[in-house]
Amino acid sequence: MFWRVDLCAEAGFKMRRDNIFWGGVLILFGVLFLLQAQGLINNVFRLFWPILLMLIGGWMVVNVFWKSDTPSGTTFSIPLGEARRVRYRFSHGAAQIRIQGNAPMGQALVGTSAVAAEHHSDLTGDVLDVKVSTGPSFIPVLGPNEGLWHYQVTKDVLATLTIEAGASTFEVDLKDTLVSRVELKVGASTVNLTMPARGSSVLDIEGGAATFSVHIPEGTAARIDRTEGFVALNVDTNRFPESDKGYQSPDFDTATDRVSIAIKAGVGTVNIK
Numbered sequence: 222m223f224w225r226v227d228l229c230a231e232a233g234f235k236m237r238r239d240n241i242f243w244g245g246v247l248i249l250f251g252v253l254f255l256l257q258a259q260g261l262i263n264n265v266f267r268l269f270w271p272i273l274l275m276l277i278g279g280w281m282v283v284n285v286f287w288k289s290d291t292p293s294g295t296t297f298s299i300p301l302g303e304a305r306r307v308r309y310r311f312s313h314g315a316a317q318i319r320i321q322g323n324a325p326m327g328q329a330l331v332g333t334s335a336v337a338a339e340h341h342s343d344l345t346g347d348v349l350d351v352k353v354s355t356g357p358s359f360i361p362v363l364g365p366n367e368g369l370w371h372y373q374v375t376k377d378v379l380a381t382l383t384i385e386a387g388a389s390t391f392e393v394d395l396k397d398t399l400v401s402r403v404e405l406k407v408g409a410s411t412v413n414l415t416m417p418a419r420g421s422s423v424l425d426i427e428g429g430a431a432t433f434s435v436h437i438p439e440g441t442a443a444r445i446d447r448t449e450g451f452v453a454l455n456v457d458t459n460r461f462p463e464s465d466k467g468y469q470s471p472d473f474d475t476a477t478d479r480v481s482i483a484i485k486a487g488v489g490t491v492n493i494k
Contacts, residue, residue, distance in 0.1 A: 295333070431490075
């Protein structure tokens with residue numbers, strides 16, 4: 222139970238620190254508007270960008286010296302128990318994240334938290350819901366990106382995986398897992414994803430100005446639906462020839478091991494090979 226206290230304490234520390242930042246911003250601008258109302262300054266908005274840049278710069282300097290007293294690199298685990306299926310949901314701000322399908326037998330998730338992570342699990346029938354969250358970044362470019370979050374997911378039972386993140390870097394290797402569905406909902410991120418080699422799986426991609434590199438294991442068929450929007454789609458047509466509806470392996474309809482990919486990205490690049 223001690224690791225749980227450490228994680229909650231550090232999460233509370235970060236929340237209090239973020240509240241101090243935004244509280245200071247509101248107080249400062251409140252003072253400026255008051256001075257304008259008194260006729261002591263002419264236009265608050267002329268000062269907006271200089272003040273904002275000074276606040277961000279000052280906060281970056283403060284963060285170098287102001288660290289939590291709780292240790293980083295905390296490791297936690299969630300047992301699989303009687304679950305026959307697992308539904309994972311990871312929610313991150315700015316981060317470096319690695320997800321691999323090599324959790325020890327009997328474990329649904331083993332994670333190493335770089336700064337602070339809240340995690341919850343709930344077993345309903347034979348379905349285990351696992352949620353991991355670091356909370357939003359108080360400033361998108363200065364969020365919780367100090368180090369690497371490393372997660373190991375199970376390869377022993379069926380699973381689904383949802384990732385929601387801001388400007389992040391992902392290394393996700395699901396080759397040896399039984400994940401049947403992957404949902405990526407990311408901002409300006411870089412995602413390197415290897416899909417499962419076994420069974421039938423679905424990949425849904427939703428992203429902003431992101432770069433996705435999707436690897437389909439050898440011997441696994443794939444179908445890639447055509448996309449709308451300003452997406453640069455690069456597909457290995459030697460493996461996945463172009464068709465009327467997109468790109469598809471010649472044996473997709475009869476393949477036991479296959480991946481269906483749908484892309485709903487606004488702008489960005491998607492590489493599939």
